[in-house]
Amino acid sequence: MIDRLLYADWDEAPAAMDFELPYGLAIERCRSLVALLAKKEAPGDAASWDKAVELYVHAPAIVNVALNYLICVELGLPLHPTEYIDLNTAPRKAARYPASLRASVERLVIDAIGLARSAYRLDAGFGAAADRFLLKLPAGLEKFVYTSTADKYTWRGAEPSKVKALADSVLARGQPSLALGAAHGAIMAGLMLAEYLDCPLWFVRFSLFKRRDSGPVITECDIKIITDASNRGEILVFDEDSASGTTLTILAAELRKYAPKLRTGAVIRHITTSFQPDHVGKTWWD
Structure with missing residues (x-):
């Protein structure tokens, strides 16, 4: 699991935590990092430690975007690829989504959580799982932008x-x-x-x-x-x-x-x- 390669300063957030990527590219980046780190033996080296930190902060994007999508669909909120919806000001039930989409969002988040956990486990099958996940994404979701801020x-x-x-x-x-x-x-x-x-x-x-x-x-x-x-x-x-x-x-x-x-x-x-x-x-x- 990724913890065997995580050596970092845990007092201050790393620079790698500050990034912005379209959802599809964030998943692809996780794919590359998992493939690289899965081959490393603990304790690794400085280069692999940096890559492990990068994966650690990128994998949550897989869940974050899917969860926001679920909330928007379930509450009838508008979907926007680059703007984060403010739930305090957005009108509820302003959008109508087909029943088929509403029925699929639970599975989307379950699969997203499973995929992110697979990334942290450095599973050999992560790449194939990522392919299946990307193929099932609702149209346009891979272009939604995820922004991470160092905290x-x-x-x-x-x-x-x-x-x-x-x-x-x-x-x-x-x-x-x-x-x-x-x-x-x-x-x-x-x-x-x-x-x-x-x-x-x-x-x-x-x-x-x-x-x-x-x-x-x-x-x-x-x-x-x-x-x-x-x-x-x-x-x-x-x-x-x-x-x-x-x-x-x-x-x-x-x-x-x-x-x-x-x-x-x-x-x-x-x-x-x-x-x-x-x-x-x-x-x-x-």
């Missing part, structure tokens, strides 16, 4: 050793039926966490501070995924960085409507917050 808190919260510590804490009380992260900040950490937990993974859009969401954006598709997982056992609701605890508190309260049996987790919990998740990877002394 030290997201980066710190994605350090594999911290994510592994969170996973160990969770598994000590049993494997969850679903790991559900707050998107978009928790996508990078979540892809690693789900591999350590060996459980299904999903994300709900809730970006309280970066995107100023007024609350979690929960679609009918989300409710179906969450309800099904809750019927199988406890779900884990997590964030990569819990500074005030507000995001996790609100998200967990909202999701308990559909999943009464849930636990909360944070890769990093700041000591200054009064909120105490059920599971923590590292307590951060500000």
Whole structure:
């Protein structure tokens, strides 16, 4: 898995985290990086460490664009290849999408999450899986532009050793039926966490501070995924960085409507917050 080649400064976000690429090219870049890194033996060398960091920050794009697409289709929001839709100002149900497209978006996100996890595993079959995924993309989606901005808190919260510590804490009380992260900040950490937990993974859009969401954006598709997982056992609701605890508190309260049996987790919990998740990877002394 990619963690065997990840040697980096985990205090400051790398320059590689700042990039902008069309969706199709981001997936192609992941293909090239996986093919290169899969041949490397740990601990690798400086060149492979840089490539591993590049893959680590690029693979979340596979999930991010698909998740945004699902939200727009489910909520009837306009689709735009280069502009990020502001959910606080965009009129709901302004667009009408065919039933066939609405029925396919759940599978699109499930496949996107699976493909991104495959990238982190450095699977030999990633290239073929990427081909299948690209062939099934809705028309035009490969040209949608993904923009990544370096963020030290997201980066710190994605350090594999911290994510592994969170996973160990969770598994000590049993494997969850679903790991559900707050998107978009928790996508990078979540892809690693789900591999350590060996459980299904999903994300709900809730970006309280970066995107100023007024609350979690929960679609009918989300409710179906969450309800099904809750019927199988406890779900884990997590964030990569819990500074005030507000995001996790609100998200967990909202999701308990559909999943009464849930636990909360944070890769990093700041000591200054009064909120105490059920599971923590590292307590951060500000």
